[in-house]
Amino acid sequence: MQRSIVNSYELRNDFPIFRKKINGKDLVYLDNASTTQKPYTVIDSITDFYSNYNSNIHRAVYQLAEEATNMYEQSREKIANFINARPEEIIFTRNTTESINLIAHSWARLNLKKDDGVAITEIEHHSNIVPWQILSQEIGTRLEYVGIDENGFLDLEHMFELISSKKIKLVSLSHMSNVLGTIVPIERIIRIAHANGIPVIVDGAQSVPHMPVNVKNMDCDFLVFSAHKMLGPTGVGVLYAKKEYLDKMKPFLSGGDMIKEVFKFHTNYNEVPYKFEAGTPNIADVVGFGAAIEYLEKIGMENIRKHEIYLTDYALESMLSLKYVTIYGPRDPKDRGGVISFNIADIHPHDLATIMNDHGIAIRSGHHCAQVLMQRLDVPATSRASFYIYNTKEEIDKFVNAIKEAGRIFKI
Amino acid sequence: MSDDIYREIILDHYRNPRNKGKLENADVTVHDSNPLCGDEIDIHLKVDGGVISDVKFEGKGCAISQASASMLTELVMGKDLKIVKDLKKEEILENIGLTNLGPARIKCALLSLKVLKVGMVKYYSENDPQSADQISSESSLY
Numbered sequence: 397m398q399r400s401i402v403n404s405y406e407l408r409n410d411f412p413i414f415r416k417k418i419n420g421k422d423l424v425y426l427d428n429a430s431t432t433q434k435p436y437t438v439i440d441s442i443t444d445f446y447s448n449y450n451s452n453i454h455r456a457v458y459q460l461a462e463e464a465t466n467m468y469e470q471s472r473e474k475i476a477n478f479i480n481a482r483p484e485e486i487i488f489t490r491n492t493t494e495s496i497n498l499i500a501h502s503w504a505r506l507n508l509k510k511d512d513g514v515a516i517t518e519i520e521h522h523s524n525i526v527p528w529q530i531l532s533q534e535i536g537t538r539l540e541y542v543g544i545d546e547n548g549f550l551d552l553e554h555m556f557e558l559i560s561s562k563k564i565k566l567v568s569l570s571h572m573s574n575v576l577g578t579i580v581p582i583e584r585i586i587r588i589a590h591a592n593g594i595p596v597i598v599d600g601a602q603s604v605p606h607m608p609v610n611v612k613n614m615d616c617d618f619l620v621f622s623a624h625k626m627l628g629p630t631g632v633g634v635l636y637a638k639k640e641y642l643d644k645m646k647p648f649l650s651g652g653d654m655i656k657e658v659f660k661f662h663t664n665y666n667e668v669p670y671k672f673e674a675g676t677p678n679i680a681d682v683v684g685f686g687a688a689i690e691y692l693e694k695i696g697m698e699n700i701r702k703h704e705i706y707l708t709d710y711a712l713e714s715m716l717s718l719k720y721v722t723i724y725g726p727r728d729p730k731d732r733g734g735v736i737s738f739n740i741a742d743i744h745p746h747d748l749a750t751i752m753n754d755h756g757i758a759i760r761s762g763h764h765c766a767q768v769l770m771q772r773l774d775v776p777a778t779s780r781a782s783f784y785i786y787n788t789k790e791e792i793d794k795f796v797n798a799i800k801e802a803g804r805i806f807k808i
Numbered sequence: 809m810s811d812d813i814y815r816e817i818i819l820d821h822y823r824n825p826r827n828k829g830k831l832e833n834a835d836v837t838v839h840d841s842n843p844l845c846g847d848e849i850d851i852h853l854k855v856d857g858g859v860i861s862d863v864k865f866e867g868k869g870c871a872i873s874q875a876s877a878s879m880l881t882e883l884v885m886g887k888d889l890k891i892v893k894d895l896k897k898e899e900i901l902e903n904i905g906l907t908n909l910g911p912a913r914i915k916c917a918l919l920s921l922k923v924l925k926v927g928m929v930k931y932y933s934e935n936d937p938q939s940a941d942q943i944s945s946e947s948s949l950y
Contacts, residue, residue, distance in 0.1 A: 419809075742823070744870035746845050750913060751810040763846060776846055776868055805814045806871075 402695060402703035404788045410435040410691075411786055421756030424791045429574050429602060429735045429782035430760055431624045434688075438627055441687035445680045452676055454653060468679050471686030472669075475634060478689050479619065480610045485642065487635040487672045488682055492601040493523040495620035495635035496568070498672065499597055500527040502645040503618075503637075504566060510536035513564040517542040517550055517580075518772045519573040522765045524599050528568065540564065544772065548576035548725035548732075555585060559592050567596045571603035575764045575780065576725030577708070577732035579603070586615050595641070601625060606704055606733050606784075608697040611636055628688035629681040635672070642668040649674040700785055704734035707783045707792060711736055714796040720808050721799065724773055734783035737764070740799060741808045745779040751802045757795055813906060813913075814871060821875035826882055831864040835935070838927040842919050844912065847873040851881075851923045853889075855931055860884050870916050872906065877920035879904050884924065892928040893947035895921060 408414045411433045416423050425433060445467065451458075453465040469483070476483040489495045508514070514528050514537050528539050540563075542555045558564050567589050572579050586596045595617040603609055604619070605626030611619055618641070623632035637645075647654055647665055654674040656664040665671045692700065708729040715721045720741040726732045740748060745761030752759050760780040763770045770776065781795060831837075831852035841848040847869030854862035863885055865877045883903060884892060900921050901907050901914070909917055925947055932940035 746847075746870040746913070746916065747814065747872070750813065754809050762844075802810075805810055806819065 400703040400706040401699045402785055404703065404786050407695075408786045408788075410437070412436060412439070414786070418756035418758075419754055424755070424757040424787075424794050426781040426783065426787065426791070426795060427758045427760045428784040428787075429625070429764075429780065431630065432605065432627050432784050433786065434627055434629065434684075435691055437691050438629065438684045438687045442629065442680050442684040445683045450680070453679055454670070464679060467683045467686070468677070471682045471689075474686045474689045478693065479604065479636060480612045481636050482639070484668050485611075485636055485639055487637070487642075487669045488677055489633040489635055490631055490678070491624075491633035492521075492599065492620045492622045493633070495633050496523055496597070496599070497527050498635055498648040499568075499618055499620075499637070500531050502648045502672070503641060504528075504531055504537075505535060506646060508535065508537050508565050511538060511563075512566070513538045513540050513558070513561075515540045515542060515555070515558050515564045515567045515569075517555075517569050518544050519548075519550070519576060519578060519580075519769055520568075520570055520766065521574055521599065521601070522767070523601075524568055524570060524597075525768060537565075538563070541768070542569075544576075544578070544769075547727070548573070548578045550578070550580050552581070552585075556588055559585075559589050559594060562592075564592075564594055567594055568599070569597070570599040570601075571609070572600075572606070572733045572735075573725070573766075573769075574602050574735065575737045575766045575769055575778065577735035577737075578726055579607075579732060582616070583614055590615065602733060602735070605692075606697075607701040617641060623681070623685040623688060626688055627691055628685035631678045632681045632685045639668065642672070645672075647674065648672055651675055653677075695785060703785060704783055705729045707787055707789070708732065708734045708736065710789055711781065711783075711792045711795070714792060715799070718796075718799060718803070720803060724775075724778060734787075735780065736782070737778040737780045739775065739778055740802060741806070743802055743806050743808070745777045747806075748779050748799075748802050751805060752795070752798050755794060755798045755801070757798055759795075812908065815905065817905065818871055818875045821878040822871040825865075825874060825878040827864050827885065828866065828878065829864050830866065831862055834862075834864075836927045836931045838923050838930060840919065840923045840926065842869070842873070842915050845869060845873070845916060847916055847919055849873065849877050849920050849923045851877075851920065851927050853924075853927050853931060855889055855935075858889055860887055860889050865920065867920075869919075872909070872913055873916040873919050876900070876904050876906075876917045880920045880924060889928055889931065890943070892924055893943055895925070897921065 449464045451460040451464045543551045597618040598616040600621040604621040619636040624630040651674045722739045724737045749761040834852035836853045839850045849867040852864045863881045929944045
């Protein structure tokens, strides 16, 4: 097994929350697919903004407002560079869910028509299912699902069959499953979709925080992700879209800041990206997100990916040595992110999570906002451990020991 | 801690639930679920002369919710239906020996009580509408 380049033991000192004790034990935080912890640099940047720069952006001409505007726009540049986009292609939203809703409302609703197919997959989070159901109810589009095989891989044959059937007018899919960890062959899917004239939305909520993502290489038309899953604050999401789409899209929310000129009965909208950022945005948290991006870039996304492959490999090996553990999703860590969904004999995930909590271990239990996938796997719920840069091999040992402890308590 | 929660009796009721299954000719059937966990409970009641002559439950979910439902059916079997309105959550938690649960898991333990209370109110409103309002207002929902 290769070693990790990321020194997670040292990194932990950057995160104040790891000083906290849970039931007298060190916190072992393994719910990173849900949200991540925040380093001092992010927390401090928000305090610094409110202490030294607080003012509203884009309007006032006094120095404070110019400084605040610069900080906000510098974050946009950092995020654009991070995924190799241009700043005007970055729209700030509240979260991934809002970004997908924006696309559904401002692009899909106006460019698709009755009986046009929208293809999604069985691994999608509810945020990439429900907006398309609502669109179907509103304008009569048809929702099509691409299935998965028993190892959690997408049924690519079905995907390509749909894409070339002429019925599909939009593909929207997760780059990495938040339950199975499956990484989908996104470049290939996008290439074939584009060859058939179909735009592709990539849900990068799980991939962007954990591996290098380059929108130019990927050539996706839309990419959505959230700051809080990558060391940043809650309340900030990103919508990347190719400028050619943004230029033609109608506003999502309307009102202040998204306007150029307002007359009594009509309005000329502001230019991209401001056209899509109505009202005072979440300025301080966008600034905090910029600090998170800087922190991640210092470590390097390649290194983060390698660290998670290392941890996932070790965790899978340790867990598979226990006969009563069922693991869902691909076996090879190269095919998956650091997300492991599993069940232990007849122990319900909520009972397991309660036992884990005794040991200071935070894991997720439930349907993970992916009930369609739960139905496909034919389980009511799973337990899920998900890793990030600050997780260590010793923490995986504690986690696996807690599984054994659960086995003892439940007399398995 | 978990050793105090998952005692022998809880595991026994989880793995060998009492009064589990459908009840043919039930007078009342009520379903509810806990959206947080996905725990589900159905309770079927047969009432004769104001007495719970038979009770069965169906459900899926965690050990706490299922064991608690199993023990609740044992508690009320053969009792006057009216006593259901006076059942307090503290009594139920004591009956199943789980008085130290956190707020999230308490909902698992009390789901079956909630379903049973709704079932009682439903029975009276269908069979004895005159006393239904009074029983409903007297009933402590948890």
